[in-house]
Amino acid sequence: MRTIEATSLEVTGVELAFGNNKVLRGVNLAVPAGHTACVIGPSGSGKSTLLRAINRLLEPDAGDVLLGGESVLRGDADVLRRRIGMVFQHFNLFPHKSVLDNITLPLRKIKQLDIEAAQSAARAQLELVGLAHKAGARPGTLSGGQQQRVAIARALAMKPEVMLFDEATSALDPELVKGVLALMADLAQTGMTMVVVTHEMGFAREVADQVAFMDQGVVVESGVPEQIFTDADSPRLRQFLAQVL
Ligand code: ADP
Numbered sequence: 074m075r076t077i078e079a080t081s082l083e084v085t086g087v088e089l090a091f092g093n094n095k096v097l098r099g100v101n102l103a104v105p106a107g108h109t110a111c112v113i114g115p116s117g118s119g120k121s122t123l124l125r126a127i128n129r130l131l132e133p134d135a136g137d138v139l140l141g142g143e144s145v146l147r148g149d150a151d152v153l154r155r156r157i158g159m160v161f162q163h164f165n166l167f168p169h170k171s172v173l174d175n176i177t178l179p180l181r182k183i184k185q186l187d188i189e190a191a192q193s194a195a196r197a198q199l200e201l202v203g204l205a206h207k208a209g210a211r212p213g214t215l216s217g218g219q220q221q222r223v224a225i226a227r228a229l230a231m232k233p234e235v236m237l238f239d240e241a242t243s244a245l246d247p248e249l250v251k252g253v254l255a256l257m258a259d260l261a262q263t264g265m266t267m268v269v270v271t272h273e274m275g276f277a278r279e280v281a282d283q284v285a286f287m288d289q290g291v292v293v294e295s296g297v298p299e300q301i302f303t304d305a306d307s308p309r310l311r312q313f314l315a316q317v318l
């Protein structure tokens with residue numbers, strides 16, 4: 074994969090509540106351009122909510138999100154979502170469209186490419202994820218791992234500056250996890266700025282430049298993988314790692 078123009082991402086003091094349930098309580102996370110940050114933490118700690126707040130699927134109540142040093146909370150949310158790609162646990166592909174159409178549709182609608190430009194961009198991206206031969210297939214005929222690679226191709230076709238992954242391998246059969254993690258590791262290598270919420274501690278250890286541990290709506294501790302996995306300060310993080318490693 075080619076190297077891309079990377080953009081830094083910074084989250085400062087982000088708070089977000091659902092009614093009385095304060096789910097994010099002042100989250101801070103700084104991801105330099107081209108770095109991969111893995112976010113780990115127990116279920117319910119606010120990891121998915123944080124990713125949704127970053128690309129404004131949810132609007133924070135307080136704090137700021139900065140792309141390349143500039144706040145993105147006041148501009149047009151649609152413009153922002155062109156700059157940030159997101160990959161979900163359950164792929165979210167259109168089941169009744171072909172693989173190729175799944176990728177061309179957002180290019181045509183959001184980037185307003187004509188059909189030829191959209192198809193050529195989509196084919197190039199499918200090639201990169203090793204699925205050019207599946208262009209005409211329906212998503213349902215692909216394995217979960219292939220569907221997730223299509224979802225990644227769809228996000229990458231938009232030429233995002235930052236990629237967010239929310240437990241992208243959690244719904245996959247164990248034998249399909251490796252291929253998707255390898256693709257994500259390749260992408261990290263190209264210099265994409267990435268925030269990866271994951272339970273794959275091996276991936277976090279090997280691929281992340283930085284690991285952030287979230288608990289009860291805050292980043293409790295963050296650091297390089299070596300420090301997080303072998304020399305954690307916080308008792309909550311030590312306890313979490315004892316359960317998952
Ligand atoms: P994680 O991804 O770390 O498991 P989430 O961000 O999904 O955690 O959820 C954190 C908390 O926010 C949970 O208590 C959850 O019930 C609540 N929550 C998440 N999404 C919504 C929503 N759309 N409406 C109300 N509560 C929500």
Ligand code: MG
Nearest residue numbers: 120121122240
């Ligand atoms: Mg989640």
